[in-house]
Structure formats: structure tokens, C-alpha cells
Amino acid sequence: MRDVILSLSLRSIRIHFLRSVLAALGIVIGVVAISSMGMMGANMTLSVTEELSSMANNLVVRAYTGGAGFGGGPGGSGASGGGDEFITESEFREITKIAEKYGLVYGVQSESDRIEVGDRKGRATVYGLDDKVIPSIFSLSEGTFPKSTSSVVIGPTLASRYSLKTGSRIDIGDPDKGGTTTVRVVGILEERGMSMDVNSDSAIIANQKLFNGIYGREGEYNQVNVILSDINDTQKVKSAILEKMNRKEETVTIQDSSRMLESITSTLSTMTTFVMAIAGISLLVAATSIFNVMMMSVTERVREIGIMRSIGTQKSEIRKMFIYESVILGVIGATIGAILSLAIGWVVVLAMVGSTDYFFSPPSLVYIPSAMLVGIVICVISGVYPAWRASSLDPIEALRAE
């Protein structure tokens, strides 16, 4: 069926082409602003998540120590000694069996001890790690990884505090309690920052043989770390380990960084919403201009409305005519806006995020139809009052208009 009301709306838009274009332009700008801001936020979240997940893919398994949460970390020397504070060799093997197909599993031994460099005395954490694991979790800024039972690598903070270089010597241990061991620094690590697994920046990293040579703690791990290949396995691996290890009694606790990741992404999404709200102001301006154009259209067509009413057009049809007009403006504006959003959004994302790897991913592109919808809805809302005004005109008065 041919809709004469729709064709009247279309003709009115065509006759007032420039005015209609300007009104639609407001919607174009609004849609572009909202969708490109939204896409920027989405792309930022996606790329930050990816960056973080390379750091946050760690599971740290520690021995259960009762209500104390995660004890048994560095500094667990002295009064300790209860086997419960460590993960035993057999437990380590069990964890390895569960988790090795999801990533790298390695045991960490650590002690806080007295050190002496020349005549300077202090304390540092000494880590004992598997020979093969050390190169795969650390990067060197100079030197090599330890190959013998007398060589170690050290963190950059420790190196600068004691002015240590490759080739420097460190005495580990208290001469009054069991004597000291002298080790040679063969490499200095790159800075790693705070981390849940191994805080290497101000620590001495030794291989297990050296560590056990000093402390005699064969098969006693302070923690077992799992580096997951896929961050999405976090919960699966975590619950698999907990189920197996804690079947009879609580023996281990597991810490993971998914919480941290969640809070960072939620902060980013709050930020995105805020930026989009600012962009939304441009749609408000667009709404005003659509409203203005519709009011002008009503004023201009008063007589036409009078004619239509007097020859038997229902109020609802007059309303429809103006709603159609604003919907058409909205759809045209939103469509052009959507097309432009692809180009402008791309530029914004490239400039603000620096990478458009995620530009065409669904969470990013979804902002285009959403912004279109918002634009069209705003047009319809702006058209409601003018349409109501038009339909409630008195036909006799309207017919008198020039």
C-alpha cells in the first residue's frame, strides 16, 4: 500500500532540503561522537586487558597455614620449620601433573638472609629456582644466567644499592650461625616491578642446587607458580588444583590476579561511560536542532494541516506525518553518522589507543548500531511535541493561516 502520509513527509523533507540536511547533520555529529568515543573505550579496554593478561596469567600456590591467609612467603625462616608451611616435593609433583598442560609450573624456594658485600652488610631475599626455569621467567639486562653452583643473578635494585656488577662477590649467611657462602654475580636482571610470583628486583636468584647447598631444604617449596598459556583457564586450573590438593584437608591456597584484572577493566569501562556521556551532549544539541526544524515545519504547514483536517484527516495521521519526518531525518543522520564513525572512529582509536587491532571486534563495532539507535530515538522524542502541536491545531484557525 502506498502511504500518502509517508510520501507527504518525504516531500516536505525534499522541499526543505537544506534545512533538513542541517538538522540531520546534528544527528550525524552526535552519532559519530558517541560511537567513536565508545569504540575508543572498547579498544582501550581490549588492548589493556591483553597487556595485563600477559602479566596476570599467574597462579601462586602456597601451603595452607590456617587462618593466616598466605604466609610462608619470603622471610619464613627462623622459628619456622613445621613441614606444613612448605609445599612438599610430592605435592609439587601432583600440582605439576594437574597444571602442566595449561602452562609452565615451577617451584619457588626462598629465604630472607643476611648478606655482606665487601664491608657493607644488609638483608636480601634469596630465591632458589630450577636451572631451566630461570631463563624462561626472567630477562637479563647484562651478563648471563647462572650455570654453576657458585653463581647467581641479582635484581637491579639490589645491584644499584650495593653497586654490584657482573663479577662482584656476595657473602650470604651469618658468620655466627652456620657460616657464610660466597657467590659470584654473573648477571643482572631487568626491572620487573611488584609481582605476586617472584619479587626479583631486590633479590638474589640462585639455582636449586646452590639454594639447597646453603639451606639444606631439599623438596620444600615456599610456593609453586603456574604461568598459564591462556588466562581464561585461570578458574579451571585453580579449582582443579584446589579440588585435588584439599580433598582430605586444606593443604594449599591459591592466589590469582584475575581480581586485579577485573577491577582495572571496570575502571576503564567507567571511564568510557563518562567520555561517552560527554559525547552524548552533542546529541542533545542535535535534539534541539531537530526539535527546531520540526517546529518550523509545523508552523510553515499550518494551513496544509488545516486543509488535511478539514477534508477528513485524523489527528493521529497528522501526528504520524511529523513523526515520520523526524524519524526519516534521524535515520538519514544516523546512517551517515554510522558510516563516518568507521572512518573517524578508526582515526580516534589509532590516535588514542595506538593500535587498531581490535577495531573490528564485536565489542568495539557494537557502538555503531547502539549510537545509531540512540540518535534515532532522540529524533523521535524531539518530534513528539511538534507532532502533537500540529495535530491539536484547530482546523478552522489553521485554514485561515497564510
Next chain:
Amino acid sequence: MVEKRLIELVEVTRVYPLPSGDVVALDRVSLTIHEGEFVAIMGPSGSGKSTLLNQLGCLDRPTSGDLFIRGKNTREMNDRELTGLRLNTIGYIFQRFNLIPLLTAYENVEYPYLMKHREPDYTGRVDSLLGMVGIDPPMAAHKPPELSGGQQQRVAIARALVNDPALILCDEPTGNLDSVTGRQIMEMLAELHRKGRTILMVTHDAEVAGFAERTIVMKDGRVI
């Protein structure tokens, strides 16, 4: 021959409240129009003829009194029903033609048809009406501003007839036309009357009123 009452006004009064005092535009007018009549309403400006026509055209409601169309009291109708009456029962011909400027002549005639039937005219009614009033197809493709006054009024007559109304209301149908064109339009209306249409026409032109078979004269809101 039993004359059927098409329109009956009973003591219809229309008062316009103005800050300077109420203006009584219609003062207890009672009037009956039968089917098939051709009635002219005459009177000087301000005598209430246009107000009366607006009442008959269901564009306005009486302040008091009743208007019956085919025995139904319009007082009991809502806006939707009155609009329906204007679409289906009444054909309006105006002094200023009042065609919709955005639509072509053809579309102007088709408009009430579309509003009523909700589908384009497949019956050829619009074409035959345009032919009857002397508007050929190329001319029917023009928009009203491109047509002369006489042509516009012919289109308006075709439009008024398209839904086969029981009553045709004319408000100074020749008021904006030269005398030759005006005469042609009046002959067209007289022809419609001869074919059985009920026509009610407001005019202040005695010559035009001469085409009608009955003349009602109004003064100061009353029929005299």
C-alpha cells in the same frame, strides 16, 4: 415524493467568548436540509454564514443546540467520529481551493480516497472525476501552484466528490475566480445537483445564489 432529512439544526447557537465581550455568531438557528436540495446561504459579512458552514462541516461544535446529520446527533460524537464524517459524508469546496501544495492535482483528488480506502484508486474513479471536471492527465500531474484558479477549483470539486459524499459544502466557490470561470464552476455544481447531489453553498453574490433552488438569508447570526 418523501423528502429525507439530511441535516437538521435545532436552535444552534455559537458564541465566541472574547475579552471585549461574547460575540454571538449564530443565534438559535434552526434549519432543515433535505437530500437532493441545492441551498444558497446569503448575507452580508459577519452575518454568521461561515460560522454556520463550519457547523455543518463538523469543523466546529455548537455552544448550544443540536446538529443532526442523517438523524445522528453530532453532539454525541468525538473528534474521531466527526473527522470520519468529514471524510465520508461531506465534500468541502473552499473559496481558496485549499489543495495540498505538496501533492499533484491527481494526488490531491486521490488523497481522501486513500484516507478512506487505505489503498490506491484501482477503480479509475480519480481519473474519471478529473475528466469530468475537465482536467486532463498531463495537467493532473502538476502541483496546485502551477495551475490557474479555475483549474484548482475544478480539482477541488473532483476531490470533494471522490468519496461520494452525501453533502457538498461550498464556501464562496467562485470568490477567487473571474466571472467567466466562476460561471463554469457554478454550471458544474448545478449539473451535480441535477444528478441528485445535495449542495449547500455560502455566497454573497446574488447571481451565484441564483443557481440554487432555495436561498436562506442570514443577518446578525439569525436566519431571516
